[in-house]
Amino acid sequence: MSSLHFGPKLPDLPGFRVDAVLGDTVFVVLVDPRDLRRFRASLMEVARISSTDRRRHSILILDEPQISDERLREEWEAAQTVLQHDITERLTFVILREEMPEQIIGSLSEEERSAIDAVAEHARQNAIRSVRRPSEAFFDILRVLLINWFRNSGPLTSKELSEQSGFSYPTLASALRKLEKHLIRHSDRRVELKTFPKDEWSRLVANADKVRQTLRFADHSGQPRSIESLITRFEAIRFDDIALGGVPGARHIFPAIDLIGTPRLDLTIHCRTRKPDLSFLRRLDPALKPARPDDPARLVIHTIRYSHSFFDKASDGSFWADPVECLLDLHEMRLEPQAAEFLRFLTLRTI
Amino acid sequence: MSLIAPRSALEKIAAAIPEDCRENLVVIGSLAAGYAFFGDNAALAVQTKDADCLLSPRVRAIPAGIAVTEQLFAADWTFHPTEEFPAPGTAETPDAKLPVARLQPPGSPDWFIELLTVPESPEDLDQRYIRLPTANGHFSLCSFGFLSLADFQPLETDFGIRVARPEMMALANLLHHPIIGPQAMSGLIGDRKIKRSNKDLGRVLALALLAERRKEDTLLTWGPRWADALQTRLPARWRELALQAGNGLRQLLAGKSEADFDEALHTCAYGLLASNPPTAAFLHIVGERLLVDGIEELESIAKAEQ
Numbered sequence: 252m253s254s255l256h257f258g259p260k261l262p263d264l265p266g267f268r269v270d271a272v273l274g275d276t277v278f279v280v281l282v283d284p285r286d287l288r289r290f291r292a293s294l295m296e297v298a299r300i301s302s303t304d305r306r307r308h309s310i311l312i313l314d315e316p317q318i319s320d321e322r323l324r325e326e327w328e329a330a331q332t333v334l335q336h337d338i339t340e341r342l343t344f345v346i347l348r349e350e351m352p353e354q355i356i357g358s359l360s361e362e363e364r365s366a367i368d369a370v371a372e373h374a375r376q377n378a379i380r381s382v383r384r385p386s387e388a389f390f391d392i393l394r395v396l397l398i399n400w401f402r403n404s405g406p407l408t409s410k411e412l413s414e415q416s417g418f419s420y421p422t423l424a425s426a427l428r429k430l431e432k433h434l435i436r437h438s439d440r441r442v443e444l445k446t447f448p449k450d451e452w453s454r455l456v457a458n459a460d461k462v463r464q465t466l467r468f469a470d471h472s473g474q475p476r477s478i479e480s481l482i483t484r485f486e487a488i489r490f491d492d493i494a495l496g497g498v499p500g501a502r503h504i505f506p507a508i509d510l511i512g513t514p515r516l517d518l519t520i521h522c523r524t525r526k527p528d529l530s531f532l533r534r535l536d537p538a539l540k541p542a543r544p545d546d547p548a549r550l551v552i553h554t555i556r557y558s559h560s561f562f563d564k565a566s567d568g569s570f571w572a573d574p575v576e577c578l579l580d581l582h583e584m585r586l587e588p589q590a591a592e593f594l595r596f597l598t599l600r601t602i
Numbered sequence: 603m604s605l606i607a608p609r610s611a612l613e614k615i616a617a618a619i620p621e622d623c624r625e626n627l628v629v630i631g632s633l634a635a636g637y638a639f640f641g642d643n644a645a646l647a648v649q650t651k652d653a654d655c656l657l658s659p660r661v662r663a664i665p666a667g668i669a670v671t672e673q674l675f676a677a678d679w680t681f682h683p684t685e686e687f688p689a690p691g692t693a694e695t696p697d698a699k700l701p702v703a704r705l706q707p708p709g710s711p712d713w714f715i716e717l718l719t720v721p722e723s724p725e726d727l728d729q730r731y732i733r734l735p736t737a738n739g740h741f742s743l744c745s746f747g748f749l750s751l752a753d754f755q756p757l758e759t760d761f762g763i764r765v766a767r768p769e770m771m772a773l774a775n776l777l778h779h780p781i782i783g784p785q786a787m788s789g790l791i792g793d794r795k796i797k798r799s800n801k802d803l804g805r806v807l808a809l810a811l812l813a814e815r816r817k818e819d820t821l822l823t824w825g826p827r828w829a830d831a832l833q834t835r836l837p838a839r840w841r842e843l844a845l846q847a848g849n850g851l852r853q854l855l856a857g858k859s860e861a862d863f864d865e866a867l868h869t870c871a872y873g874l875l876a877s878n879p880p881t882a883a884f885l886h887i888v889g890e891r892l893l894v895d896g897i898e899e900l901e902s903i904a905k906a907e908q
Contacts, residue, residue, distance in 0.1 A: 426867075471887065472880070472883075474811075474814070474884065476818060476819075480818050480819050483819070533894055536888055537891055537893075537894055538890075538891070
């Protein structure tokens with residue numbers, strides 16, 4: 252039996268690096284592909300790999316494609332018309348979608364088939380950064396600028412902003428152009444906010460669910476655990492990639508905020524991969540299940556995908572979400588007077 | 603089955619038995635659970651037919667059992683007859699034919715106490731009967747399974763006798779049913795024949811539900827106390843037992859047999875939870891909460907000490 256090697260270069264094909272190799276089988280994974288060009292390019296790549304004298308079997312895995320199966324099949328069939336038959340017969344195409352059986356076009360041995368999940372998971376975990384739509388990238392960059400501004404971190408170089416947000420220079424430049432009137436551009440090309448970008452913020456608040464990939468959970472027991480119990484349980488588990496936000500988070504930053512009680516638990520997950528690992532929910536309460544539209548949420552989870560988490564580590568080792576996350580949480584809970592009060596407090600700190 | 607107020611029943615039992623035997627008597631079962639969870643509310647009652655009384659330690663079981671039985675007879679308690687055992691045994695009755703010591707209070711034929719004892723050795727999990735020769739007849743004192751856990755750190759009552767901790771009764775039941783066996787109860791619960799495993803595991807769920815209802819997050823304390831009890835009472839096998847304690851409950855919750863879970867639910871509705879029966883969905887979540895907070899904690903303690 253061959254063993255699985257992740258991320259090797261192919262010695263006979265300089266410049267080719269694949270996601271995994273199992274004997275003479277190579278795996279190439281496209282995580283979250285959203286356009287056909289990328290798919291076509293990968294098809295040509297695997298065809299090239301299978302065209303050498305090694306006669307490798309190439310398996311192209313599409314993990315959660317944002318393209319319909321019909322379009323993908325059309326492209327696959329079109330590619331077959333331009334490739335030699337002895338190459339196409341060594342290609343296999345696998346589509347993975349959550350909660351759907353995997354679709355396989357071509358052949359797979361038992362050994363290859365059993366490696367699919369591990370290869371896809373490895374590719375997910377090692378994605379350079381999650382794919383974000385341009386609008387989501389803009390909101391991410393806006394949030395990173397706001398966090399630095401609220402924290403009085405001073406101006407940032409493009410390199411720092413790129414490192415913190417995880418976005419490339421062209422994406423940053425595009426976002427900064429849209430925020431021009433709210434920026435100070437220093438002579439050394441560092442940038443920072445000078446005013447609160449109200450309009451952009453309102454757009455972010457309106458799109459917050461999508462941008463933050465918000466997930467809501469409701470109690471399905473009829474005997475719900477108190478929010479205090481959920482918080483205590485969360486704090487006992489001690490994650491370094493999940494932080495407490497919401498009302499407790501706002502209170503942590505601004506203890507004098509006019510808020511009594513905690514209506515729900517808001518958590519922010521710092522997740523660079525496609526899907527956050529939510530297995531910890533069971534330890535908070537197995538009664539928490541995805542909320543239906545009318546269910547009052549007891550737990551709300553938001554995902555941030557910047558390179559830096561911006562979490563604030565407390566002396567007891569627990570993590571708190573950044574001020575922008577907490578502010579968005581207050582808006583989402585319709586605690587508008589408190590959100591306004593919190594924003595005033597944050598902006599006053601920037602003076 | 604009768605509705606019995608735990609507090610007044612325990613008071614009645616305590617008043618009827620010799621004072622110097624009270625420290626040897628631990629009430630287990632529904633009455634103990636009722637006292638632990640709502641003993642402070644005289645208006646609440648449990649549905650039960652018996653008060654199981656554990657005589658402990660084993661070395662004191664026979665003399666205490668004799669003293670308790672004779673004093674109860676002297677206080678006009680009477681033998682609780684059944685079709686199979688219409689009267690107490692005699693010196694000539696073979697051990698296997700002796701009735702268990704079931705005594706009913708005067709004027710209350712609806713419920714009775716049953717005397718039990720802990721196993722002679724913690725490793726002896728089989729059902730054993732020992733002769734209890736009293737002036738009022740010969741009886742059998744039964745011991746079995748994990749009864750030695752039921753009297754671990756019992757709760758004091760206001761009446762000088764003690765009651766088993768709910769979590770210890772739950773642990774004994776969990777360990778007693780590592781799988782859901784086919785054996786059915788001899789009698790009916792409600793109008794249904796129920797598997798013993800489902801009845802006992804249903805009881806575990808009822809105890810967990812009542813514990814959380816009384817005080818949130820109580821189940822988090824169960825795992826460490828279970829580990830403590832197993833290490834104290836069954837030191838040679840405690841890790842093995844800790845790691846298998848959840849097997850029966852997992853089987854019940856796995857959803858492979860809805861009929862088994864329905865029997866557990868039925869047991870709750872006709873027992874400890876009669877006044878406020880849970881839905882099947884809620885009882886299932888109680889089971890999952892118990893798995894996470896109690897059983898997995900016990901397992902992690904056992905694994906950490908391996």
